[in-house]
Amino acid sequence: MINTQKVALNCHVVQxxxxxxxxMDGEKVMMSIKNGKYYNLGEIGGIIWDLIKExxxxxxxxxxxxxxxxxxRADCEKQVSLFLESLYAEGLIQIKE
Incomplete structure (x- = not known):
């Protein structure tokens, strides 16, 4: 089952x-033990990943x-929200209102 949720600016997100x-060469790669998939988060995605440890x-x-x-700002909000929504859909992050 794929999770879907819009990410509001006032939500908490965490890994x-x-x-x-x-x-790997400046990009973050991840393996999800839970769903057995590999992901390439890229450079900026890796930075976001590090920022959401807590x-x-x-x-x-x-x-x-x-x-x-x-x-x-509008572009940043849109891109970050889409990225977080894709992580959430894969069960890689938690979103709390």
Whole structure:
């Protein structure tokens, strides 16, 4: 069953347990023990993954990325939300209102 949930800016997100993550040439790759799949999170996805080791509000995550990268806020919000929603759909993160 695939989980679906929209990610609001005031939600907390955090990594789910049971994933093995490694750095490969500047990108994060992950194996989910739970669902037996491999994932390439990429460079920015890997940074997001590191930032959600502990529960964090999505708006704080976006603020952090905005301080590091030159991107319009609306674009950052959209891309981060889509990325988090895809992680949630695979059971890789938890979302709490």
């Amino acid at each position: 789910s347990l049971g994933n093995i993550v490694s750095d 529960p964090v509000y999505v708006h704080q995550l976006i603020d952090c990325l905005m301080n590091e990268y030159s991107i319009e």
